[in-house]
Amino acid sequence: MISGIRGTRDILPDEVGRWRRVERAAVEVCARYGYVEVRTPVIEREELFAKGTGASTDIVQKEMYAFTDKGGERITLRPEATPSLVRAFVEHGLEQALPFAKLYSLGPMFRYERPQKGRYRQFHQLDVEVFGIADPAIDGEVIEMASAFVDELGLEGAELVINSVGCHACRPAFGAALLAALGGRVSDLCADCRRRAETNPLRIFDCKAPADQPIIDALPHSEDYLCDACRDHFVGVRRHLDAYGLSYRVSHRLVRGLDYYTRTTFEILGAGLGAQNALLGGGRYDGLVKQLGGPERPGIGFAAGLERLVLALPEGAGGAEPVDAFVVALGDAAWASARVLARDLRRAGLRVLIDYGGRSSKSQMKRANRSGARHMLILGGDELAAGEVTVKEMDSSRQRRVARAAVASALAPGSAP
């Protein structure tokens, strides 16, 4: 047997309803908030992510499925969607064509990571991006929409966390203040934190090692180092969230890993998901469009992990649509006629199953029962001769004979058996 690739998953019939539930909610919520859908390729130039996501990030350094194609180009499976959407926005001049550059996209991403609960090598994201709006009102609207999406799915116990990490002007000062506050205590931290102190000091706030916590708790907060413009912006964002009546927690420890984030960052954490508990995360990235060769345009957005949303969905969500009828043929003579009956009902828009080959009536009926069909349509010698069909309602076991032409209407909900 040839097995699937590690970290990839087959979404089987018993789970696909939950996926459709999440995807439908995503599409509907985005439409309500004025977003339009964009679909970009799964493969991109490697340099798009080196420049966009950040050459120093783990995603680019060790997690990309990158290769040289037959033409000698460096290609990669996309590890995230934001750089692709920025590219499409710039490449096609979308700000000219659209009233607002509010885009969303749905699709698979690829990262070579060790799989665990809620984390896979091929995973799926809803990606939402807004280009060209600097006003904190859009930060508030994006975060409120993310929250509405989670609510729409009926997820209990989700928590919204926000922070501001400052801009290119004020963040370096905060980084320096962090290192200064750490001083000689860097050597007391865990190995991961000592590495972070070298590469990306902000990420020390992500540390989970209990021994490090007293030191980390004493570190300065990014909010206290914001420049005036960033401070005003953050106040504005919170004013909007308060006006919406959203409950949220400001956490100075919410620092996101991608290089491009500026000012607002946020996450929504789910309950019962294990260690990978971020249902969605995002923030503002005011320099990214220019960084990728476009005009100077601010940006903000988020990505939601569909696997995690499916995982967090309440029990029983996304049940399958029931089958309307299962046609049972009794005796060889009835088979051909039964197949035509099934065809006619299907063309009339009904969901109809029928068995194949001369199985016994008993086994056909067992299969009808197992299929969850609402009705059983019995066609034997008697019915054939009379031009009728026996319509049996499965739940009540009540049945009646109906003229063939009237079968479709007899299957309608509320039609008495």
Place this chain on the structure above:
RNA sequence: GUGAGUGUAGCUCAGUGGUAGAGCGCCGGACUGUGGCUCCGGAUGUCGCGGGUUCAACCCCCGUCACUCACCCCA
């Protein structure tokens, strides 16, 4: 990349150094034109893979792969 746990029937799992099991599911019958309930019968396994120890390995040892969870990273 690191650590721990787990790999036995389609699924959930028991099992003992000496001929592979249960429950559920599946197929058939009891009931030749009435499903679910009950009873009876049946099929299905390279015991993850490779090597070693042994008269004999599903069991013990080594390696390897996969899965799960956690670290890292992040949706």
